[in-house]
Amino acid sequence: MQAIINILQAGVASGTVLLFATVGELFAERSGVMNLGVEGMMLMGAMSAYNVAVATGNPWLGVLVAMLAAGLLSQVHAFITITLHADQVVSGLSLTFLGTGISLVLGEGLSKAGTVSLLSSFSIPLLAQIPVLGPIFFADQSVMVYIGYLLIPLAWYYINRTRPGMHLRAVGEHPAAADALGINVSLLRYFYVFVGGLLAGLAGATISLAVSPGWFSELTTGGQGWIAVGLVIFAQWNPMRAAVGSYTFGALRRLILDIQGPTTLLGMRNPFYYNPYWGFFLQMIPYAFTIIVLVIGSREAMRKRLGAPAALGTPYIRGERGL
Amino acid sequence: MSETLPIQTPLRNKRFPFHLNIEPRLSEPPRWYPVAVSLGAILVALIIGGIMIAFAGGDPFRSYLHIAEASFGSIGVLSDTIVKATPILLTSLACSIAFRMRLWNIGAEGQFIMGAFGASAIVLTPILPENTPAWIFIPVMILAGMLAGALWGLIPGLLKAFLNVNEIISSLMMNYIAIAWVNFFVFAVWTEGGFQMTHQFARNAWLPRLLDYASTIPVLRGLTTHLGFVFGVVAAVILWIIIYRSRWGYEIRLIGDNKHAAQYAGINITSNIVLVMMVSGALAGLGGMSEVAGVVHRLQTSPVAAGYGFTGIIVAWLAKLNPLVAILVSILFGALILAGREIQPSGVPKMIQGVILVCLIASDYLLRYRVTIVRTGKEA
Numbered sequence: 001m002q003a004i005i006n007i008l009q010a011g012v013a014s015g016t017v018l019l020f021a022t023v024g025e026l027f028a029e030r031s032g033v034m035n036l037g038v039e040g041m042m043l044m045g046a047m048s049a050y051n052v053a054v055a056t057g058n059p060w061l062g063v064l065v066a067m068l069a070a071g072l073l074s075q076v077h078a079f080i081t082i083t084l085h086a087d088q089v090v091s092g093l094s095l096t097f098l099g100t101g102i103s104l105v106l107g108e109g110l111s112k113a114g115t116v117s118l119l120s121s122f123s124i125p126l127l128a129q130i131p132v133l134g135p136i137f138f139a140d141q142s143v144m145v146y147i148g149y150l151l152i153p154l155a156w157y158y159i160n161r162t163r164p165g166m167h168l169r170a171v172g173e174h175p176a177a178a179d180a181l182g183i184n185v186s187l188l189r190y191f192y193v194f195v196g197g198l199l200a201g202l203a204g205a206t207i208s209l210a211v212s213p214g215w216f217s218e219l220t221t222g223g224q225g226w227i228a229v230g231l232v233i234f235a236q237w238n239p240m241r242a243a244v245g246s247y248t249f250g251a252l253r254r255l256i257l258d259i260q261g262p263t264t265l266l267g268m269r270n271p272f273y274y275n276p277y278w279g280f281f282l283q284m285i286p287y288a289f290t291i292i293v294l295v296i297g298s299r300e301a302m303r304k305r306l307g308a309p310a311a312l313g314t315p316y317i318r319g320e321r322g323l
Numbered sequence: 324m325s326e327t328l329p330i331q332t333p334l335r336n337k338r339f340p341f342h343l344n345i346e347p348r349l350s351e352p353p354r355w356y357p358v359a360v361s362l363g364a365i366l367v368a369l370i371i372g373g374i375m376i377a378f379a380g381g382d383p384f385r386s387y388l389h390i391a392e393a394s395f396g397s398i399g400v401l402s403d404t405i406v407k408a409t410p411i412l413l414t415s416l417a418c419s420i421a422f423r424m425r426l427w428n429i430g431a432e433g434q435f436i437m438g439a440f441g442a443s444a445i446v447l448t449p450i451l452p453e454n455t456p457a458w459i460f461i462p463v464m465i466l467a468g469m470l471a472g473a474l475w476g477l478i479p480g481l482l483k484a485f486l487n488v489n490e491i492i493s494s495l496m497m498n499y500i501a502i503a504w505v506n507f508f509v510f511a512v513w514t515e516g517g518f519q520m521t522h523q524f525a526r527n528a529w530l531p532r533l534l535d536y537a538s539t540i541p542v543l544r545g546l547t548t549h550l551g552f553v554f555g556v557v558a559a560v561i562l563w564i565i566i567y568r569s570r571w572g573y574e575i576r577l578i579g580d581n582k583h584a585a586q587y588a589g590i591n592i593t594s595n596i597v598l599v600m601m602v603s604g605a606l607a608g609l610g611g612m613s614e615v616a617g618v619v620h621r622l623q624t625s626p627v628a629a630g631y632g633f634t635g636i637i638v639a640w641l642a643k644l645n646p647l648v649a650i651l652v653s654i655l656f657g658a659l660i661l662a663g664r665e666i667q668p669s670g671v672p673k674m675i676q677g678v679i680l681v682c683l684i685a686s687d688y689l690l691r692y693r694v695t696i697v698r699t700g701k702e703a
Contacts, residue, residue, distance in 0.1 A: 036491065040677075076681060084688040089427050089491065091684050093636060098677030104670025105379045223499050230492040277511035283503040287496040294488045302487060 003262075007254050008136045013211050015250020016148040017203045021228035022235065022242040023155050024199025028074075030159060030237055031192035032172040032311040035077050036092025038200050039225025040099020041070040043218065045204025047103040047110065050215045054113045059209050063119070066205035067198045073099050074197025078190045085315035096225070100218060110215040119143055119210045142210040144202075155239040168192060172309035175316040185316050200225070223287065230290045234297040237309065245293065252289060256282045344697045348690070357690055361641065364686035368679040375678070376671060386666050393665065394658030402533065402546040406618060408657030410435065412555035413610030414635025415653055416562050417472075419644045421603040423566060425579045428600060430479060430494030431607040432632025433501035434472040436624075438608025439615045440505050441471025443622040446528045447513045447521055457527040464528065465554075465612055472608015473601040475501060480600025484593045490600075502628050509624055520623035530617035551613025555650070558606060562646040575599060607632060630673075634660065637680045 045066035053062035235242035373383030421428035482488035533546035642648035663672030
């Protein structure tokens with residue numbers, strides 16, 4: 001029992017990374033801009049956060065710089081797709097290349113940088129005493145995990161219940177109508193792509209300064225940015241569902257790592273301990289699971305005829321026929 | 324589409340004496356124009372890349388000079404450049420045909436790795452006895468490699484065609500699965516004495532190289548260019564004919580340009596998605612086969628999964644999805660990767676690739692819009 005709680009507790013921390021990235025991408029896509037550069041922006045964030053934390057000794061400064069660096073990178077995509085009307089798929093892909101390349105160059109030698117002060121972990125006094133749920137969600141978690149808890153309802157409330165949130169949805173569903181109402185479509189899209197960048201940077205910083213500290217070049221993110229893009233589809237652009245998906249994935253990631261440790265499993269010889277090479281098949285699971293989750297999300301979207309913002313992926317050009 | 328309305332742009336400023344006038348292009352630009360724009364974009368990319376190298380503490384001029392010298396400086400290094408260009412060419416062809424249909428197969432990396440696995444399986448399982456003559460061995464390996472790559476492309480293809488699953492993410496996820504799959508075989512099944520590689524293939528499973536003929540033509544001594552490059556060139560020519568001169572190619576281009584028009588014209592989009600993904604995977608798989616049989620001569624993850632599939636995306640885009648242009652562009656990128664191995668910091672080639680791609684995509688704007696600088700107040 002304790003072992004399961006431990007795995008879930010670490011899974012929540014691991015899922016927080018995906019949560020930030022997924023919610024960030026969700027904001028950008030809700031405004032009509034798909035940004036496939038999440039992986040690149042996360043790497044940028046992870047590298048900047050660790051770099052700054054090593055140089056200054058202040059992890060919070062690292063988080064700040066990580067968010068700004070990834071936010072800045074996202075504006076390259078915003079400029080190319082919103083102002084220059086280029087294809088969002090290709091531009092997003094190129095952003096991943098760019099972010100990965102810059103991170104590798106600026107992160108050179110960072111893996112041997114030595115110890116660094118990480119973001120603090122703590123328990124929430126009363127909540128941590130709740131049986132089972134307390135230790136999983138509120139005991140000895142990184143401050144980032146708690147920020148994640150706050151983000152979920154805030155994002156949902158912002159998108160669905162506030163005036164700026166309504167503008168965001170309008171720009172993503174029917175930009176021409178939004179334009180006619182006097183909403184600045186381009187400006188809002190720039191802004192929400194930037195929000196996506198900030199959150200992807202935060203996700204990267206959460207990896208390198210809290211969840212699995214350090215800089216391991218491209219392996220730092222290991223495709224989590226892409227998983228986040230997939231989770232947005234599974235979440236059907238809803239922050240609540242994004243949270244469910246993110247924490248489930250986080251738990252799965254931890255389970256795969258931890259299942260290879262003990263010599264016995266449920267009172268039997270642990271096959272994963274005695275056959276370490278089975279680990280390669282375990283490694284496939286999150287990626288295969290992403291595909292399965294995509295299948296579920298796509299089927300649901302087809303059945304309910306809902307899902308993607310109507311203007312997702314299309315540039316808005318005033319005066320042109322279209323959405 | 325209305326051409327009379329001016330496009331609103333943040334670059335417009337009434338107080339500044341000049342501003343940019345932007346209007347959609349109505350006629351096709353001259354043939355040299357796209358080429359000039361692409362070259363201009365690369366130049367801008369190299370300048371931006373240089374600034375970034377300087378920022379990261381490197382010397383941009385030395386880096387670029389080094390790339391030129393270390394990749395085209397002599398016939399020996401030119402041959403090495405072509406060796407590096409071969410896998411890039413085949414993966415870029417894989418991307419070209421899929422992208423032409425606006426099918427975003429970014430899983431060429433995984434299909435390449437599976438191609439290498441399929442070809443290696445013939446040698447290592449072993450499916451053919453070790454003393455099989457090369458003229459049987461090589462074709463069977465080609466077939467196995469292309470089949471494995473096609474299978475790896477088929478999975479996201481089927482998911483896209485029948486369940487409308489986003490192929491970008493599914494094909495990318497297949498990359499990670501392919502790496503883990505091959506790692507399992509390299510570490511657990513075919514390992515040579517516990518090392519992270521299999522034993523070397525017998526000579527009859529090697530693709531012929533130029534240096535094999537050095538005894539009769541001495542100039543070829545030490546040149547490692549192998550038959551895989553010929554595969555790439557032949558594949559490029561065939562693909563060009565398919566895309567631009569065949570009925571099937573016309574269907575692919577029509578689906579890419581206007582899916583709805585294609586549907587009304589009675590073109591079967593579902594079967595084309597599956598087919599194109601398989602052909603795309605097979606081309607990448609051929610690349611993987613040629614890499615293990617022509618260069619590495621054993622199955623080993625790190626030199627095979629070196630990101631050729633991703634570079635192929637950039638090359639395909641830079642070549643404007645034209646297979647013949649891709650031959651030239653992949654040689655240039657082969658040079659960048661070859662020379663990049665010695666450049667410090669080591670991430671530089673990847674970064675420059677990213678900058679080039681970003682600049683190229685941005686430069687497309689100049690093909691779609693006429694941008695002129697006019698004096699404010701003089702227009703109308």
